[in-house]
Amino acid sequence: AQKITQTQPGMFVQEKEAVTLDCTYDTSDQSYGLFWYKQPSSGEMIFLIYQGSYDEQNATEGRYSLNFQKARKSANLVISASQLGDSAMYFCAMREANQAGTALIFGKGTTLSVSS
């Protein structure tokens, strides 16, 4: 079974609009972390935001916020006021504390296209 599911292969948004990228996860661990990374066309992986399973508040980093709904096992990324430079692939990832090496488990990604 997939541990990280991103159901939106592609999303389209106009500049200055907000957009939500969906992510659901599956784990039996109580302690885990959820991450979002951005991959622009140049290929590098850019860390955006982190949410810990015990964090009570939703994480925010500038225009990025993470809508964490633990009971539903969802960790959606919200980008407010989209910019043309936000066009990229976005990956949701999970890190389980009890997993050896604590490697990231990635979803398949969502391509975001921002138009003017």
Next chain:
Amino acid sequence: NAGVTQTPKFRILKIGQSMTLQCTQDMNHNYMYWYRQDPGMGLKLIYYSVGAGITDKGEVPNGYNVSRSTTEDFPLRLELAAPSQTSVYFCASSYPMARNEQYFGPGTRLTVT
């Protein structure tokens, strides 16, 4: 701080050739990882290391080998390259705790023909 560096950036291999992808980090991270990313997909873990002298397999280790003789370096060896190993390879490093982000290198784009 250079972060995580990888060489080479691009490489074309013929079937059956071997090569080593280099990865170095200068953040004194214990944990290092190798991932591969196939077109249109997320990253999959090949191997990881929790410290010098300690390595273990990830989800897709077949056809690869690693070593970790120092904290800084974590090379990935491809033996007998196959077309299925055409991919982008990312090295990453982090501190051990689950909340610590992983820092990624710029990637190596490998084509096997």
